[in-house]
Amino acid sequence: MLAGFARITNPCDAPIIITGARSKRFADVSLHESKIVDGMSRMRAVPRLTVPARGAVSLQPGGLHLMLMGAQAPVKTGDRVEVELELEGGRTVRAEWPVRAAAR
Ligand SMILES: [Cu+2]
Incomplete structure (x- = not known):
């Protein structure tokens, strides 16, 4: 199981809505x-997920993230x-x- 973090920016004048990922x-x-x-971390x-017009959304530890499950092959650092x-x-x-x- 991996988690994906990033900053998603939207340079457009209209909001974009992310409805899924693959x-x-x-x-x-x-x-x-x-x-x-x-007191417990829940997901x-x-x-x-709406990215506002000319705005950004951050995927970061403890907040929004992508959850990647069921790797087809081992995934290595790098x-x-x-x-x-x-x-x-x-x-x-x-x-x-x-x-x-992973940060431990
Ligand atoms: Cu998750």
């Missing part, structure tokens, strides 16, 4: 948000994982994420 290298990719509930799925973000309206945006060692 990667050839993982069986399942989803948007999650971590929240502290009763929930985020079905729609690999680059290609992820496609699905946008409302049917467009997709491709991004490449370098794999880093």
Whole structure:
């Protein structure tokens, strides 16, 4: 299981809405948000993520992140994982994420 973090910027005059994500290298990719509930970190799925017009959204530890599950092959530090973000309206945006060692 891997988590993906990034800053997503939207240079357009209209908001963009991310409705999903996929990667050839993982069986399942989803948007999650971590929240502290009763002192415990909990994750929930985020079905729609709005990136405001001329704004940005940060995927970061303890907050929004991409959850990558079911790797088709072992993923090593230094690999680059290609992820496609699905946008409302049917467009997709491709991004490449370098794999880093997990913080412990
Ligand atoms: Cu998660």
